[in-house]
Amino acid sequence: MPTVTTYLLRFRGPLHVAERGVGIEETAEFVHSDTLFSALCSVVRLGWGESELQRFLAPFRAGDPPFLLSSAFPFAGSVRFLPKPHLALPTPPPEDARKRLRQTRWVSLGLFQAWLSGELPGDAFAPAAFLPAVAAWLLPSERRALPRSFTREGVPPWVRDVVPRVAIDRVTSASQVFRSGRLRFDAESGLFVLVEWRDASWRPLVETALAELGQLGLGGLRSTGHGQFTVQPGEELAFPERATSRGLVTLSLYAPGRSELAAGVLGPLARYDLVVRGGWIASPDGASYRRRELRMVSEGSVVAQPPGTTVLGQLVDVTPEVMRTVHPVYRYGYAFTVPVDLKE
Secondary structure, three states, rough: OOOEEEEEEEEEOOOOOOOOOOOOOOOOOEEOHHHHHHHHHHHHHHHOHHHHHHHHHHHOOOOOOEEEEEEEEEEEEEEEEEEEEOOOOOOOHHHHHHHHHHOOOEEEEEHHHHHHHHOOOOOOOOOOEEHHHOOOOHHHHHHHOHHHHHHHHOOEEEEEEEEEEEEEEOOOOOOOEEEEEEEOOOHHHHHHHHEEEEEHHHHHHHHHHHHHHHHOOOOOOHHHOOOOEEEEEEEEEEOOOOOOOOEEEEEEEEOOHHHHHOOOOOOOOOEEEEEEEEEEEEEOOOOEHHHHHOEOOOOOEEOOOOOOOOOOEEEEEEEOOOOOOOOOOOEEEOOOOEEEEOOO
């Protein structure tokens, strides 16, 4: 049974997470696993040097990652939220709950586990189980674990808003008003990351790098105070073994290897979305360039695990041609998964 540690990221101010094709006026609600891994690599390079970064990357390049990262998802109080899985519900919902389910993006960890086990409690579809302000669904018994600011005053645990800003021309001093999106959390909410330790000797370095990342900031608009956080180690979780499972739910982005695709991980039993990942490279060795784009399986997808196949993923080389003589650029595509019993 794998050892999984929860890390809570409590943000000191707003967070801005850009998405492909989305302007600065918008922001995502969570941080993808590839963004988080790239940020950790930048911190290791900055704090420990190039040789330590190469040692850090070596097992990932070799296909034997010492740890697996999930994406960073929201939490509120002691309730952890995960993306709604691409799974059929074990029991048909009542008619009045169908619209609320279509609008749901997040499910609590307790409800997620009940869903995957095939046994939803009788009150799972009650109106009290839905939080329309944040498009979330949880067990009614978990409401008492939400922040008091929400349960007593109705203040959402996190909100997305747009704030006006101004740019001043350095030559003419002319002003240009623009707007930027941000994600704000209340004092008892934030994002959490799951880390599965396959080699615990890497844990001190990763935890130190994560704490340093909190000082530097995560996401965009860091020069204006966005993205800084403090790290709080959370609970240890136990997930069932994956080896004998026919299906897996992804809690990270996933870039399947050629052998995995040939084995049928995205075959008829799979239910998945694809997301195009691109963006800019922030390199200390030169100007910024665009990364090569890559299609990846999104969080909450269901992939098959045929007999004799291990769903793992890969570290993908996305170095643009212009940077081939500078240094390689990678996209983290290892899968953090939870087993589920798929039926024909």
